[in-house]
Amino acid sequence: MLNRTPRHEKIIQLIRESGFMPIDELARVLDVTPQTIRRDINQLCEENILRRYHGGASLGSSVENEDYFSRKNKLQSEKAHIADVIAAHIPDNASLFMSIGTTIEAVALALVKSHKNLSIITNNIHVASIVSSRSDYTVMITSGVVRAVDGGITGVATIDFINQFKVDYAVLGASSIEQDGSLLDFDYKEVSVMQAMMKNARIRYLAVDHSKFGRNALVRMGDITEFHALFTDEELSAALGKKLADHGVKWYLADKEDE
Structure with a gap:
């Protein structure tokens, strides 16, 4: 797991502003050695936040997500805690929309272990497979x-x-959260589905691990203030925390003390 440091955040900010930054220039601005910057960039590249090129780095792809199995195998413990x-x-006895995403699949696993009589509507065949193991659940795909x-x-058609339903909860993910609270994704068709889920749910929960903060993606999904609560695994920036507080959005930090 990457423990994002203030220097990491500054690197992301500088690269976001310029599109590309040479390693030597980052080292000069941040007053560290090029070797330190290379290590930082390698860490951020592992989470698809940056892409490294000869002599520098740019933001990760805004048009293409990581493949499914890479995402599923990353941060499994963190996703389980969030779930x-x-x-x-x-x-118990609640109705839910559950969207696409490996974190949402972790939520499905957590629910089947502890909850009774749920009604779940999902556009995620993996979620449907997980929750259909419970005979007391109503599962609609x-x-x-x-x-x-x-x-x-x-x-x-999705x-x-x-749009035929009004449910108690929508449990959704996002590919990217920018520092101003914008929520982004890679597929406009997936975004349209999530927006329909948001519109037709009484309570909206957003589930994201720390790798989604500051990441680059192409399609605007909405704003974090459209949710009732955010669930994540690392502390928020002061600016984002203030925005949530100003709009009455609760946020919850997954407890890792039992690891």
Whole structure:
């Protein structure tokens, strides 16, 4: 797990502002050695936040996400902790939308261990497979086109299906959270589905691990203030924490003390 430092955040900020930064220039601005900058960049590249090129780095791709199995195998413990906290905020006998994403799949695993009589509507075939193991659950999988890359279902038929319902909770993820609270993703069709889920849920929960903060993505999904609560695994920046407080959005930090 990458423990994001203030220097990491400054590197991301500088590269975001310029598009590309040479290693020597980053070392000069931050008053550290080029070797230190190379180590920092390597760490940030591991989480797809940056891409390294000869002599420098740019932001990670804004148009293409990591492949499904790479995402599924990353930060598994952190996602499980986030999932446990979310599950504690959902009662038995509730109805839910659950979206595409490996963190949402972790939430599904947490729910089947502890919750009774849930009604779940999902466009994620992996979530559907997990929750359908419970005979007391009602599980509905949306219409639409299945993406071969990750088992996500999107399209106009998906949105039409979702718009037939009004549920208690929407549990959603995002590919990127910018420091101003903007939520971004890579696929406009997936974003349209999540926006329909947000519109048709009484309570909206956002589940993201720390690697999503400051990441680059192309499609605007909405703003973090459109959710009732944020669940994550690391402390927020002061600016983002203030924005949530100003808009009455709660946020919860996954407890890692038992590791």
